[in-house]
Amino acid sequence: MKPLSLGYSPCPNDTFIFYALSHGVIDPGDLKFDRPHLEDVETLNSWALDHRLDITKISCHALGHVSDEYCVLAAGGALGRGCGPLVVAASAIPVADLAGRRVAIPGRLTTAALLFKLFQPACTDLVEMRFDRIMAAVRRGEVDAGVIIHESRFTYGEEGLTCLQDLGQWWETISGQPIPLGCIVARRSLGDAVIKRVERTVAASVDYGFRFPEKCLPYIRAHSQETAPEIVENHIRLYVNDFSRHLGDEGMAAISVFLQRGRTAGVLPPGAEGQLPLFACHLGEER
Template identity: 55%
Template sequence: MATAEHVLSLGFSPCPNDTFIFHALVTGTIDTAPLSFAPPVLEDVETLNRWVLAGRFDVSKVSMHALGYLLDNYVLLNAGAALGRGCGPLLVAARPLSSSDLHDLRVAIPGQYTTAAMLLRLYASRLGATVAMPFHRIMDAVTSGEVDAGVIIHEGRFTYQRHGLQCIQDLGAWWEEETGHPIPLGGIVARRSLGTEVLCQVEDAIRASVRAAVAMPAASRAYVKCHAQELEDEVVAAHIKLYVNHFSEDLGPSGQAAITEFLNRGHAAGLFAAPTSAGVFLTSGL
C-alpha cells in the first residue's frame, strides 16, 4: 500500500504515442494529487518489459506479450494502452517469402517479450531462428542480409519501403482476420501491492493525461519531438494518430475482450501460464 510519502516510479517509451500520452502527467499540466511520480524513465519497450519482470517500476508501459508473465504482481490499467486496427507489426523482407519459408530462415524480432514476437509465433507455428535486436536496427539488418526477414514496429511501418523492403505479412491484419478483435500492442501496468485506492488514482491520472493530450495536441509537440529527433514531423503525427485512440482513454469491453483473447492464445501456444485468478484488469474491487 502506498503512503502519502511514497513516490511512484514510472517507465514508458520515447515513442511518440507514449510521450504524447504522458506529457501532461510528467510536466505537471494536470494535477495528480495525492499521487507523486518520480521523474520518468524512458526506454525502449523491451527494456521496460525486462525491468518490470524484475519488479523495477511501480507503473510502466509494457508489451501485451510481457503482460502474460507479469500478472501475479502487476495489474493492467484501463487507460494508456495501445490497441487498434491497421496498426500491427509488419513482417518484412528484401524478397518475396511465404509463411512456409520461415522455418528455414533467420527472422529479427524487436525483443523476446514484445507483442511482435508473440504475433510472429502465433502466425508461423514452424519458425526458424529468431534474432532479438533493438527495433531501430531491424530494417538495416534485413537490408544487409544479416537476417532474412524482420518484424518491424512503431515508425517502421511508415518507412520500410524507403529501405527497399516489402511487406510479407501485416501481423496485425492477420490477427484481426483471425479473431475479429483489434490488435492489443501494449498497455500500462501497476504494482498490485499499491492497493486499490492508489491504483484507481493512477489510472485516473493517466486517463486525465490522455484527455489533456488530445484536447491540446500542440502542448506536447516539443516534448514528443525531443525524444524522437530522428523522426520527421509527418511521421510523428501519423504515429500518434495511429496508436492513440479511444482505447488509450479507456479499454472498455471490446479492448478487454481483445486482450483476453490475446492472453488465452499465448497460453494455448505454451508461451506462459493461464491468467492469474487475481485477474488481468484493474477493477474497483481489486
C-alpha cells in the first residue's frame, strides 16, 4: 500500500506520542508512513476540512465538522481534568463584561474557541491568531482578553497576565466530563482493517514514550515553543495520560457529549454519527 500521510503539532504532548512512530523504533507491520507534517493544530484543523492527510491530530471542535470523513482513534488523544484553556487579561475583568470586549482565540476550529463560545455566547468580537501570539497581543492591548492553550498555561503569570476563567474547570462543572481537547483521526476511506492497524501502531508509539521518555526528549525539546525543561515536563505530564493510551468509555463519552453540546448551541453542524461510527474501535470486524 502507498505510504500514509501523517500530521501532528510540534507541542510536547504530540511529539512525545509520535516520537517512536516517526523515528522507526516500533514495527508498523505492513504500514508505511510519509515524513510527518508538524504544524500548528489550527493548520491541521483546516487541512482536515480539505481531507488533506490520512492520519492527523485535530481539535475535538474540528472533529464536529469532519466526522463524516474521519473517525477517531482510541490512542493518542489529549483529554483530561484540570488541563483546559484559560481566559486571561492584563487585569481583572468581570467575565460578564467579556460580551463587549475583543477576545483573541487560537483559531476558529480549536476546542478553546468552541469552549469559549459555549461559555460566553454573547461575546462575538473574536480575533483569530496563532496560540503563541495571544499573550503578547493581550499585553499590548490589541485585545482585551485572550484564550490561551498549550505551554501558555504555565507561563501567563510570568507575562503579568491574570486568569479570568479556567474553561476546562467550567466544562467539568457543567458536564461532569473530562475536557476533550484533541484527538487523532484517520480517513474512513482507508478502510476498517487499515484504520485498526494504524490505531494499534499509534498505541504502540504512545506506550514507547511512557516506557522510554528520556529517548523522546531531544526530539520534543527541538520542536517545543518553550525550552525550559520544567515547562516541557509539566506539559507532557498534564496532557499525556491514560486517555492518551486509550480513550476508554469515559473518554469516548466526553468527546460525544462535547460534540452534542456544540450542536445544541448551534456552533457545530448536524453530525454523521447516526450513520457512521465515530470511533475506530466501533468499526466493523477486521478481516
